[in-house]
Amino acid sequence: MREPEITGEGANKWRDKYLDVLEAQEQQEKAYQGDLQLLAKALARVSLAAEGQHPELDAALERLRQSLRGDDKHSIGQHLQRLEQALLEFERFRDKSAAEQSAALQGMAAQLLSLAPERALKKQLRTLTQDATRQRDRLDIYPGLLRQLEQLQGQVLAEKPPQAAKNNGLMARLLGSGNASSPQDSAPEDDLATPSAPATGAAAGKADRALFELNPNATLRDSETVSENLRGIINELLLSVEAQAIAPERVSALQKRLRLGLSNADLLPALGEVRDLVLAAYMAATRAFAGYLTEVNQQLADIYQVIEGAAHQSSDLQQASEQMQQQMLSEFAELENRSLRAENLDELKHQVQSRLGNIRAALHDYQNSGARDHPVTEQLSQLAERIRDMEQEASRSREVLEEQRTKALTDPLTGMPNREAYIERMALEQQRFQRYGHPLTLAVCDLDYFKKINDTLGHQAGDRVLKVLSGAMAKRLREVDFFGRYGGEEFVIVMPETSAQQAFVVLDRIRAAIAKTAFNYKETPVDLTVSIGIAAFSAGESAESVFERADKALYDAKAAGRNRCMVANGEE
Numbered sequence: 383m384r385e386p387e388i389t390g391e392g393a394n395k396w397r398d399k400y401l402d403v404l405e406a407q408e409q410q411e412k413a414y415q416g417d418l419q420l421l422a423k424a425l426a427r428v429s430l431a432a433e434g435q436h437p438e439l440d441a442a443l444e445r446l447r448q449s450l451r452g453d454d455k456h457s458i459g460q461h462l463q464r465l466e467q468a469l470l471e472f473e474r475f476r477d478k479s480a481a482e483q484s485a486a487l488q489g490m491a492a493q494l495l496s497l498a499p500e501r502a503l504k505k506q507l508r509t510l511t512q513d514a515t516r517q518r519d520r521l522d523i524y525p526g527l528l529r530q531l532e533q534l535q536g537q538v539l540a541e542k543p544p545q546a547a548k549n550n551g552l553m554a555r556l557l558g559s560g561n562a563s564s565p566q567d568s569a570p571e572d573d574l575a576t577p578s579a580p581a582t583g584a585a586a587g588k589a590d591r592a593l594f595e596l597n598p599n600a601t602l603r604d605s606e607t608v609s610e611n612l613r614g615i616i617n618e619l620l621l622s623v624e625a626q627a628i629a630p631e632r633v634s635a636l637q638k639r640l641r642l643g644l645s646n647a648d649l650l651p652a653l654g655e656v657r658d659l660v661l662a663a664y665m666a667a668t669r670a671f672a673g674y675l676t677e678v679n680q681q682l683a684d685i686y687q688v689i690e691g692a693a694h695q696s697s698d699l700q701q702a703s704e705q706m707q708q709q710m711l712s713e714f715a716e717l718e719n720r721s722l723r724a725e726n727l728d729e730l731k732h733q734v735q736s737r738l739g740n741i742r743a744a745l746h747d748y749q750n751s752g753a754r755d756h757p758v759t760e761q762l763s764q765l766a767e768r769i770r771d772m773e774q775e776a777s778r779s780r781e782v783l784e785e786q787r788t789k790a791l792t793d794p795l796t797g798m799p800n801r802e803a804y805i806e807r808m809a810l811e812q813q814r815f816q817r818y819g820h821p822l823t824l825a826v827c828d829l830d831y832f833k834k835i836n837d838t839l840g841h842q843a844g845d846r847v848l849k850v851l852s853g854a855m856a857k858r859l860r861e862v863d864f865f866g867r868y869g870g871e872e873f874v875i876v877m878p879e880t881s882a883q884q885a886f887v888v889l890d891r892i893r894a895a896i897a898k899t900a901f902n903y904k905e906t907p908v909d910l911t912v913s914i915g916i917a918a919f920s921a922g923e924s925a926e927s928v929f930e931r932a933d934k935a936l937y938d939a940k941a942a943g944r945n946r947c948m949v950a951n952g953e954e
């Protein structure tokens with residue numbers, strides 16, 4: 383068959399169309415080539431900018447650039463693959479180096495904190511440390527943090543004469559080097575009457591600022607003794623775990639060594655001993671509980687066996703038995719389930735006890751269902767007896783756990799609730815505040831010139847003051863108020879159903895009473911005053927934010943001359 387002939391006009395039309403398409407394609411290709419070149423240029427620039435981070439990454443980037451220039455026979459695809467590997471390696475390296483930088487920043491901040499700078503600087507240093515911890519993956523923040531640290535360092539060092547910093551190196555302060563207090567240290571900082579009693583020695587004079595620093599170049603002399611602060615911390619640690627119960631001789635030997643004063647050579651072994659005692663206490667508790675659970679399991683297995691045997695008895699009995707078996711199986715399943723979900727020992731024990739109670743009730747029902755005359759009943763009643771014993775044991779364990787919990791929430795020095803207890807109580811009060819909207823006020827209270835008491839009368843006197851003062855304040859508050867030690871010489875007071883103004887009236891009365899009270903330490907009068915910052919919760923406000931405002935008000939009270947209460951701005 384013949385092809386239809388294309389006329390001259392038709393042929394022209396097709397050619398024009400073809401030429402148009404060809405031109406459009408050529409332009410597209412040109413544009414594509416242009417984009418490709420721009421992309422290659424941009425990639426080369428970016429790769430140059432990324433240089434200097436890590437040697438392997440640099441090498442991979444160089445190869446990529448060569449390939450982009452066409453100097454390399456390998457394809458870009460191969461180089462990109464290698465680059466990806468180098469980037470993964472770099473990411474690991476970057477995380478590690480971020481962690482190291484963060485640790486170094488924190489270490490530097492800790493050193494400055496150990497020089498006991500004034501409150502505002504101390505606070506800024508702590509914030510900086512928190513920032514370095516919270517955002518440690520963000521390398522871009524480090525230059526800013528370093529600049530901040532540099533400024534703070536300048537301010538701290540301007541505050542502390544370099545001489546004092548040099549003579550009282552951190553390690554020396556930690557260990558109470560035996561140097562006499564420098565005149566700067568013992569000079570009164572203010573117009574408060576200086577108590578007439580002589581300082582109780584250099585160790586006591588400097589102990590207050592002790593912080594532990596690992597300094598590989600520190601020179602240690604055997605005559606140096608561990609500062610009172612460190613001793614206090616170790617003692618508190620021993621008191622707060624059950625070490626006394628499991629290794630009383632080791633604990634009293636360690637306490638004796640601490641009382642007599644540790645030489646530098648003894649310091650590390652003593653810390654090792656503390657670590658071992660704490661671990662031993664923990665392991666003993668874990669072992670005891672594991673033993674208890676094994677016993678529970680054994681009991682449950684015994685019960686199950688007896689019930690299974692009973693399942694083949696008379697039909698009435700069999701029905702009762704099957705019913706009980708069902709109940710038991712579901713109790714076992716529930717026990718297993720809840721044990722897995724339990725978040726702490728206390729909860730776990732509670733679960734075990736309540737499940738055992740259910741199993742016992744099921745046994746009781748079974749015994750009352752006509753099974754009394756059956757020989758298996760005797761076995762069951764023996765088992766029930768044993769389960770009762772176990773329940774009593776579980777209840778005793780709960781009491782012990784409750785005691786431990788109370789200990790964990792109590793500050794061992796003052797016997798007052800500690801910061802953990804404050805956090806717990808605050809969360810509760812905040813929930814109530816959100817639900818009912820009744821006024822809720824927080825106050826932060828700080829002893830004035832406490833460092834001077836430590837410096838002039840010694841650390842033990844300081845401890846005594848903290849104890850007496852906290853008792854004096856707590857007893858003047860209502861039952862519903864919360865009073866706790868937040869840390870150091872700082873206390874917190876949570877006052878439900880109280881506005882900032884009402885809190886001011888109460889707390890200012892307490893402040894005045896403290897200022898008027900004659901405190902004595904070994905017959906030496908001690909002037910005690912407190913400054914208090916007060917802030918009331920406003921709708922939707924977080925506990926941290928209220929604390930910050932109360933703390934700021936406390937700063938203001940200090941700055942305005944101390945021995946006063948101040949309400950946070952805008953609440954008067």
Ligand SMILES: Nc1nc2c(ncn2[C@@H]2O[C@H](COP(=O)(O)OP(=O)(O)OP(=O)(O)O)[C@@H](O)[C@H]2O)c(=O)[nH]1
Nearest residue numbers: 590591829830831832833834836841844845870871
């Ligand atoms: N004895 C004793 N001293 C402590 C304890 N905790 C913190 N300190 C000391 O309390 C002192 C607080 O000193 P600073 O923060 O300078 O405050 P301050 O001397 O009270 O001065 P202002 O608060 O500005 O009036 C430091 O010397 C700490 O070592 C403790 O448990 N016992």
